Structures are given as C-alpha cells and as structure tokens.
Amino acid sequence: MKLVILVLLCQMLYCVDVDKNTFSNYKDVKTMHLHIEWLLNLDEKVIDGCVEYSFKVSANRLSEIHLDIYKMNILVVYYPDNGQVLKWHVESDKVQTEEQGDKLVIELGQMYKLGDTIKLRIKYQIGEDARALSFMDPEQTDDKKAPYLFSQCEANNCRSMIPLQDTPSIKFTYSATVITQSPLINVFMSGNRLLNQKFTLINDYKKGQIANIFQFELNIKIPAYLIAIVAGTVQEKSTGRRTAVISESKNIEKYQKELDELDNYLGYLENYIGEYKWGSYKIVILPASFPFGGMENPLLTFANPTIIVGDKSGVSVAVHEIAHSWFGNTVTCNNWSNMWINEGFCVFLERKGLKQLFGDINLVHVNSQVGNNEMNALIKEFNSSPDDFVKSYASLHPKTLDHNADDSFSTIPYERGFQLLYYLEKQINETRFQQLLKAWLAEYEYQSADESDFYRFMILWLKLNLDTEEYQNIKKSIDNVYTKWVYDYGQPPIQETFENPASKEVLELVNSWIEGDGTKPQNYQIFDGFKSNQKQLFLSTLQEKSKDVTVAIMTSLEDAYHISDLTDAELLFRWYNLSIVTTYAKDNTNLLKIKKFVGLVGRMKMVNPIYKALDKQTATQWYQENKAFYHPLTRQSIENIIKGKTISK
Missing domain, CATH: 1.25.40.320 (Peptidase M1, leukotriene A4 hydrolase/aminopeptidase C-terminal domain)
Incomplete structure (x- = not known):
C-alpha cells in the first residue's frame, strides 16, 4: 500500500500547480483585476485596445512582468498614475510564435516586494490575426445588415485578444468599456451590462455618426479563457425569470421557443449540486461558423445553431454549459493537462440534470454509450500515432509542453473523466458522492485545482466521514485504479458498457x-x-x-x-x-x-x-x-x- 501511495504522489508531482502553456511569470505576480477598453472598427476588422491591470506581487523581489501575447501590435506600456512609459520587448521563438504566441517582457524600472500592488496600462491593436476572434462580413450573417464579431478564448487564445496571464491558474475580476462605430451594433460580454448609451463621434473617422458605448463588469473571479464578447445586430429575449436567449433577429423567435425551459434546466442542476451564484443566465446562438457546440462563458454561454433541432433534442448542450457554472467556471482546472477537472465533472453533473429532464435514466445511459463509442475510437486513433504527445491525448493528463493546448482537446476529458467519476460514485455510493462533490465545490470555490487536489480532498473527506474499515476498503478500490485512469494511454481500467x-x-x-x-x-x-x-x-x-x-x-x-x-x-x-x-x-x-x-x-x-x-x-x-x-x-x-x-x- 505504501508503494502504491508513493507511486501515485510521484506521478502527481508532474502536473501539480504548473501550467506549461503560459509564458507569464504568474508564480511571481498575479492579476487581480483587468479593465478593458475597446474601440471596435468592424468594417476594417480592427480593434484599438487599452487594458489597465491591477497586479499583486507574490515574489520577494520583482523587476519584470511577463505576459502572454499572440500576433498583436503593442503600442505603449506605462504607469497610469504618473504616465511613466516603461521599456518592453517581445521574446519569441519561430515555432512557438505560431503554436502559442510570444512572451511580452515589461521592465518595471524598480524593484517590488512581496505583497505590493502594481497598476499598469497597455495600449495595443489587434485584427484578423487574433486567433480568438471571428470577424464576419454582413453577407455572412443571418440578418445581413452589419458586420459581426465573436470570440472563442478557450484554451489559451485570449492572449490574441488581450495581453495577459493566459492561464487557468490565475483568476481575476474584470470590467470593460466597448465603443462601436455603428449604431446598429449591439454588444454583450461575459459580465453584467451596466450601460448602453449612444453618442456622437467627433473624431475625423465617421465624424458626426451616432455610435454606441457599452459598459460591463464581472465581480466573480474568472480565468482569462472565460472573457467573451459578441457584437452584431443581436438582441435579447427572455426565456424565464433568470434566463434569456440572444441572437440575430431572423431566427430569435425559433431559438426562444426551443430554449423556453432554460429556467427548468437551471433548477434541475441546482437540485443536485446547490445554488446558482452567477445571477442571470443567457445563451447566445451564434452563427454556424462557431467552432464548438457550446462555450460556457459566465452569464453569456455561446452555442452553435446545430443545437436547435426543433424537437429540443439538442438541448443537452445547454444543460452541459449550465453545468459548467459549477464545474469549470467555479472550480477550474489549473492547467490544460487537467481539462477533465472541467469537462469530466461537467458531464457528470449534466447527466444528473438530464436524468430529471428525460425522466428515464436509461436514456441518459444512451448518451454515455454514444460518448463511450467515440472515446474508444479516439483512444485507438491516438495510440496508433508514433508521436508520444499524441498518444498522451488518450489519457486524462495529455502532454502539452511547447504545444498548442487546443491540439489535445477531444472527447477524452469529457467521457473518460465522466467514467472515472461514475466509478468513484459506485464505490462511495450515490448519496455520499453527491455530498462529497458539494464539499469539493465549497472548498475550492472560485479557485483552480488539478487531479491531485481532487484526489487528496476526496481521500480526506472519506476518512472524516466513514468508519475506519469502510474507509480503508473504498480507498483501496480507488487507489488500485485512480492513477491508471488519469495517466495511462489505454482503455480505462474498468470497462463500463452502460447497457440498458x-x-x-x-x-x-x-x-x-x-x-x-x-x-x-x-x-x-x-x-x-x-x-x-x-x-x-x-x-x-x-x-x-x-x-x-x-x-x-x-x-x-x-x-x-x-x-x-x-x-x-x-x-x-x-x-x-x-x-x-x-x-x-x-x-x-x-x-x-x-x-x-x-x-x-x-x-x-x-x-x-x-x-x-x-x-x-x-x-x-x-x-x-x-x-x-x-x-x-x-x-x-x-x-x-x-x-x-x-x-x-
């Protein structure tokens, strides 16, 4: 038993509290708040940006701040309090520039000590090279009246939109002011909208035209990948007391009808896991070019129109994205090698909600079988590769060093992660596992964690809540498979067919x-x-x-x-x-x-x-x-x- 524990701990040291896909010195200094200012020129597909940062120093001596960037034009870096301009340079590697971007090194001009706070401001410009952004011409939209913009920052693509510490290990609050140069454009972000006001442009470009100014804030800490924006001829329609749908006008009535039970879906998940703490819940049905089924941006879930089938058969995606409000947005993986901490837990909670929605656990198990088929096919495909990095994508801990983390994304963290939790639930029993998950959320609320954090928490919880003999028996059953389930490239150690x-x-x-x-x-x-x-x-x-x-x-x-x-x-x-x-x-x-x-x-x-x-x-x-x-x-x-x-x- 001691040997098993030693092996487990040694393997866990590989990933604990380290993000291999950021160039930032996030261990030495941490973002506390961002204020974003954007001027959107959607006709020219250009955004002029300014970001003000509030940092807290966590090192004994700090003379530089390193941020992640991807193909952006940095104009100036300065202290907002006194206007002092700071020296900066970009450290780049030819391969990594394309794969993950570059390191922006800011020389602070003085030494800061542990506990100090720092405010910086950066002015910059981005355009179509921003990997997170999709600029669409009017003819590519449903309404065909104006240009359209939407973002997709997961995994580490926010660095193409904002220079920042682009790692899920760091969480911060943010606010934003967005100005559009067209009165037709409406804007939503993954925060609460505070202001929408029209004004007259006085600059030379489009002088005298009526434009819009929008203000947002989010006072719950989030990682960078959850910053999101949509701008276009979009409008909002209520689907219930706490929920709404947003889209272009052409299909919004159809979308509203398909999603008219969003309030119920939210309630299903609350019944299992506890209070929804984010306030409202809005889902944006984006153009069909959106690359995912859904994206769990807080207060502003993005979804592909393929989920709108007409018979509500696609709403499981909506349930999944709502489930992220607890697993992913509240408790977040601290690096992309632990994405299952977001997705595996989310699928588990999603299927608890679908049990109430379908009223039949057998239909939920059908979803699990579909996922199992696709997971098994991918495990076989990844293992056929001569590349050890690709082979690792079959595990719950893919290798991502010097690679774009997006490359490792697949159904594996969803389904393999779900099956691990399903196995653990069967060992611990359904009622107690529900209690354990609620306790996990309370302990790590608004924090980032990895699989070793979860393992240690689970074992301690079991020790405190079970008698000695039962604890030892369950711990043994978990220890026999946990490491294999997370790190092995082959099939999960326990095969579940979900036959029904x-x-x-x-x-x-x-x-x-x-x-x-x-x-x-x-x-x-x-x-x-x-x-x-x-x-x-x-x-x-x-x-x-x-x-x-x-x-x-x-x-x-x-x-x-x-x-x-x-x-x-x-x-x-x-x-x-x-x-x-x-x-x-x-x-x-x-x-x-x-x-x-x-x-x-x-x-x-x-x-x-x-x-x-x-x-x-x-x-x-x-x-x-x-x-x-x-x-x-x-x-x-x-x-x-x-x-x-x-x-x-």
Whole structure:
C-alpha cells in the first residue's frame, strides 16, 4: 500500500500547480483585476485596445512582468498614475510564435516586494490575426445588415485578444468599456451590462455618426479563457425569470421557443449540486461558423445553431454549459493537462440534470454509450500515432509542453473523466458522492485545482466521514485504479458498457442490418420511434462496425430512413462520415450533400471527422472553398488534419 501511495504522489508531482502553456511569470505576480477598453472598427476588422491591470506581487523581489501575447501590435506600456512609459520587448521563438504566441517582457524600472500592488496600462491593436476572434462580413450573417464579431478564448487564445496571464491558474475580476462605430451594433460580454448609451463621434473617422458605448463588469473571479464578447445586430429575449436567449433577429423567435425551459434546466442542476451564484443566465446562438457546440462563458454561454433541432433534442448542450457554472467556471482546472477537472465533472453533473429532464435514466445511459463509442475510437486513433504527445491525448493528463493546448482537446476529458467519476460514485455510493462533490465545490470555490487536489480532498473527506474499515476498503478500490485512469494511454481500467433497455433494441437493430447485408430487417421501422440520442447510438455503432457495413447496407439504410434528408446535424455528420468510410459517398449526389454540409456548419466536432475521412485532394479543395467561412480555430484544426494526410494513389 505504501508503494502504491508513493507511486501515485510521484506521478502527481508532474502536473501539480504548473501550467506549461503560459509564458507569464504568474508564480511571481498575479492579476487581480483587468479593465478593458475597446474601440471596435468592424468594417476594417480592427480593434484599438487599452487594458489597465491591477497586479499583486507574490515574489520577494520583482523587476519584470511577463505576459502572454499572440500576433498583436503593442503600442505603449506605462504607469497610469504618473504616465511613466516603461521599456518592453517581445521574446519569441519561430515555432512557438505560431503554436502559442510570444512572451511580452515589461521592465518595471524598480524593484517590488512581496505583497505590493502594481497598476499598469497597455495600449495595443489587434485584427484578423487574433486567433480568438471571428470577424464576419454582413453577407455572412443571418440578418445581413452589419458586420459581426465573436470570440472563442478557450484554451489559451485570449492572449490574441488581450495581453495577459493566459492561464487557468490565475483568476481575476474584470470590467470593460466597448465603443462601436455603428449604431446598429449591439454588444454583450461575459459580465453584467451596466450601460448602453449612444453618442456622437467627433473624431475625423465617421465624424458626426451616432455610435454606441457599452459598459460591463464581472465581480466573480474568472480565468482569462472565460472573457467573451459578441457584437452584431443581436438582441435579447427572455426565456424565464433568470434566463434569456440572444441572437440575430431572423431566427430569435425559433431559438426562444426551443430554449423556453432554460429556467427548468437551471433548477434541475441546482437540485443536485446547490445554488446558482452567477445571477442571470443567457445563451447566445451564434452563427454556424462557431467552432464548438457550446462555450460556457459566465452569464453569456455561446452555442452553435446545430443545437436547435426543433424537437429540443439538442438541448443537452445547454444543460452541459449550465453545468459548467459549477464545474469549470467555479472550480477550474489549473492547467490544460487537467481539462477533465472541467469537462469530466461537467458531464457528470449534466447527466444528473438530464436524468430529471428525460425522466428515464436509461436514456441518459444512451448518451454515455454514444460518448463511450467515440472515446474508444479516439483512444485507438491516438495510440496508433508514433508521436508520444499524441498518444498522451488518450489519457486524462495529455502532454502539452511547447504545444498548442487546443491540439489535445477531444472527447477524452469529457467521457473518460465522466467514467472515472461514475466509478468513484459506485464505490462511495450515490448519496455520499453527491455530498462529497458539494464539499469539493465549497472548498475550492472560485479557485483552480488539478487531479491531485481532487484526489487528496476526496481521500480526506472519506476518512472524516466513514468508519475506519469502510474507509480503508473504498480507498483501496480507488487507489488500485485512480492513477491508471488519469495517466495511462489505454482503455480505462474498468470497462463500463452502460447497457440498458433503451439501447438494447438499438444495438439489436444494428446487428440485424449487418446480418441482412442490405435486406431491411423485419422491424426496421422502429428506428423512426427512437429518440435522437438512440439514433446517434445507432449511427456511432455502425461507425464502430464500419468494416462490416457494405454499400448495399448503406443504400438500403438511406432508402429506409432518408437520413441525409434529416435536419439534425448530430445525425447528419455521423451519417456523412460513415458514407465516406464505407465508400457509399463515391457518387456525386452523395458527395455534393456532404460538401454542402461542411460549407454550412463550422462546428469542429462535426466537420473534423468528415475531413479526416476524405482523401487529401478532396479535403484540400473543400477546405479552400470554405476557409473564409470557418473560425480561426476550425481552420487551424482542418489544416492540421490535411497536413497529416498522404496523397492517395
């Protein structure tokens, strides 16, 4: 037992309290507050920025502050109290400039001691090189009336928007003043809006035009990646006492109707984990080029329109993002090698909420099976790579040193993390595990943590709340697998199938189709009565068995279910991917449908598998045609996929 503990602690030392993806000296000085001032010129796709910082020194002697930046034009650094201009320079590496950015070194001109506070101000300018920002022309929007801007800062992309300590280890409050040079543009940020006021421009540019000024503040500490902005012809509509939806006017009525139970979703999660402390909850349905299903920016969740299906089958994404209000936004991973501290816990809480939403635990287990299928496929894919960094992406502690942390993002921290917590719950029991999670939130509220923090907290909680014999038995069962679950590259040490009655008939139907080799099974019509997640399981299981899926089967499936005519993007991307893998999509008609899909949807979860399945020539051609539509993060991801392809012979 002592040896097990020693090995565990030694491995945990690898990641404890260290962020390998920041150039900042965040151990020596910590951001306490940011005030952001932005002048948005969306026509020219340029933002003039000024940021004032409040730092607290945590070293004995401090003469420099190092911040993260990515492709921005620094104009001046100075002390706001006396106007003293400070020397600065950028330390860069050719590879890291593209991968993660550069280090901005600010010479303070004097020595500061432990406990001192420092105020600095930086003026700078950013544009389309900002990896966090998507600048859209009017014709790319739904309303087609004005330009549009939205951000996506997770993982470490806020450094392209603001020079700062871009690490989830540091949390701070922030305020912002945003000025737009168009009266049509409305602005929301991940904070409380204090002011929206019109005024007349007096500068030479657009002199006399009416512009808008917006002010925001967030008094709960957050990490940099949760700063967010959306600017466009967007408006807000209430969906309940505490909730609202925001979007362009064209589809807002449809979005409001689909999300009219947001207040209930919030209540489901509160029933399990405790009070929602952020005040209001608003969800922005962004343009389809948004690279994710959702992003949990506090008070301003971002979501892709693919979650709006018409039958509320996509609202699990909304439940997931609400769950981040506790796991991710309140307790945050302290580095991107511990992303599961955000996502695994969030999926666990999401599925507690879905149990109330569905009223049937079996349907929740179907979600777990879909996730399990996709996790297993990724573990196999990552382990087939000769690159040890890529292999590590199959674990809950991927290697990210000198790499863009975005590269390690996948369904692994979501599903592998969820399964670890599901296993722990089974060892500890459901009621006590709920109590443990509430205690974990209370202990680490508004702080950053890693898996070693959670392990130590859990073991201490068990010791204090269980009798000696039960504590020792449970601790032994946890110690036998915890380290393997987090660090091993292979399958989780305990295999969970999540089999249930709701999935049994799905899996039986899959087998019937394969055995029939194109002949419709006798009960094939039961597919039409499946819930959306059962249909996803059907398609993901066919993907898993794709070697046995012939063109004859695919042809008969399409004839029976008309899958390519469905509007649910969760089903379409799986079907299209399967169509390419099985060569069913070789004819022009099917390929044109798939090509149209990747030109209308920019969600990486949905387009990346398709680009992976395509041959290099086709993938390159389609990407070039759609490049202007995609968000910078999606472009980066697809370019990496294409670079890894070989030319088909």
